[in-house]
Amino acid sequence: MPLSHAKLWKAVDALARREGLTPSGLARRAGLDATSFNPSKRFGPGDPPRPRWPSTESMTLVLQATGLSLSEFAVLAEDAPEAPASVPLLGLAKAGQDGFFDDAGLPVGEGWDQTDLPRAKDTLFSLQITGDSMSPLYREGDRVIVDQEATQVRRGDRVVARLTSGETVAKEVTSLTSRAVTLASINPDYPPRVVPRREIEWMARILWVSQ
Numbered sequence: 001m002p003l004s005h006a007k008l009w010k011a012v013d014a015l016a017r018r019e020g021l022t023p024s025g026l027a028r029r030a031g032l033d034a035t036s037f038n039p040s041k042r043f044g045p046g047d048p049p050r051p052r053w054p055s056t057e058s059m060t061l062v063l064q065a066t067g068l069s070l071s072e073f074a075v076l077a078e079d080a081p082e083a084p085a086s087v088p089l090l091g092l093a094k095a096g097q098d099g100f101f102d103d104a105g106l107p108v109g110e111g112w113d114q115t116d117l118p119r120a121k122d123t124l125f126s127l128q129i130t131g132d133s134m135s136p137l138y139r140e141g142d143r144v145i146v147d148q149e150a151t152q153v154r155r156g157d158r159v160v161a162r163l164t165s166g167e168t169v170a171k172e173v174t175s176l177t178s179r180a181v182t183l184a185s186i187n188p189d190y191p192p193r194v195v196p197r198r199e200i201e202w203m204a205r206i207l208w209v210s211q
Contacts (some may be wrong), residue, residue, distance in 0.1 A: 003077055005042075005051040011077035012037055012054065012062070018076075019066055030061040048125055048148060124148075124207075127160060127170070133185040134170055138209060144170060145208040153203055159183075161203040163195065170206065 003011075016026040016037075023037035035041060036058060043049035063073060129142045137158070138144065146160045153159055155173055161183060162168050171183035174192060181200065184192040 003074060005053060007077040008053065009037075009042055011073055014076045015062070015066060015068065015073065026062060026066075027058075030058070030065040032058055032061060127168070129170060133187050133190040134172075135187050137186045138170065142209055144206045146204050147207050148202060148204050150205040150207060151203065153181075153205060158206045159203050160206060161195070162201040164199045164201055 012026070013023060016023045019026060019029070021029065024034045027036040028034050037054065042052055044052050059073075062068075063070065068076075124145060124147050126143045126145050129138045129144065130140050132140065144160065153173055153176070155176055157173050158170070159173055160168065160170050161181075169183065171185060171193070173181060174184040175182035175194075178197070180194050180196050181203070182192050182194050
C-alpha cells in the first residue's frame with residue numbers, strides 16, 4: 001500500500017514514541033533542526049494547506065540514528081495506532097475587521113496546531129476566533145471548521161470570507177446580490193460591511209464550532 005502523507009507522519013510519530021522521544025527529540029537525535037518534525041512543518045501555505053513531506057535526507061538520518069530499516073519504518077506506518085482525524089488549525093482569525101493572512105499566505109496568530117473532528121478531508125481547515133464582533137455566537141478562543149467546497153452560500157449563513165486585501169473574516173451573510181455581499185457581525189457594536197464580489201477571493205460556510 002502506498003505510503004501516504006498521513007501515514008508517513010504517523011510513522012515518524014510512532015518511531016519517536018518507540019524511542020521514548022517527542023518528534024522534536026527524534027529530530028535532534030538525527031542531527032536535524034528540532035522543529036523539523038513539528039506539526040507546523042507538515043503543511044505549507046495554500047488554500048487548502050499544501051501537505052509537506054520530510055526530505056529523503058532527513059528520513060535517512062532518522063533511520064540511521066534509530067537503527068531502523070526502511071521496511072521496518074513502513075511497518076510502523078501501518079501498525080501505529082490511528083491518530084484522531086484532524087484538520088490544520090490556521091493560527092488566528094480575527095472575527096472582526098482586522099483578521100488577515102500574512103505575506104507568506106499564513107494567518108497571523110499563535111501558530112499551527114490541529115483541531116480534532118470526525119472525517120477530515122483536504123478541503124477542511126479551522127480558524128481560531130479572537131475579538132468580540134461575533135459574540136455571543138462565537139467567543140474568543142472558539143475554533144470554527146470551514147469547508148472550502150461549501151461555497152453555496154445563502155442569506156443567513158455564517159461564513160469565513162477571504163478578501164483580496166488579504167483580510168479574512170468570520171461573519172453572517174445578510175444580503176447577496178450579483179455585485180456585492182453584505183457581511184454582518186452578531187455584535188451590534190460592529191456595523192455591517194458591504195463587500196463587492198470582485199473583492200472576495202473565496203467565501204465558505206462555517207460547518208462546525210468547538211466552544
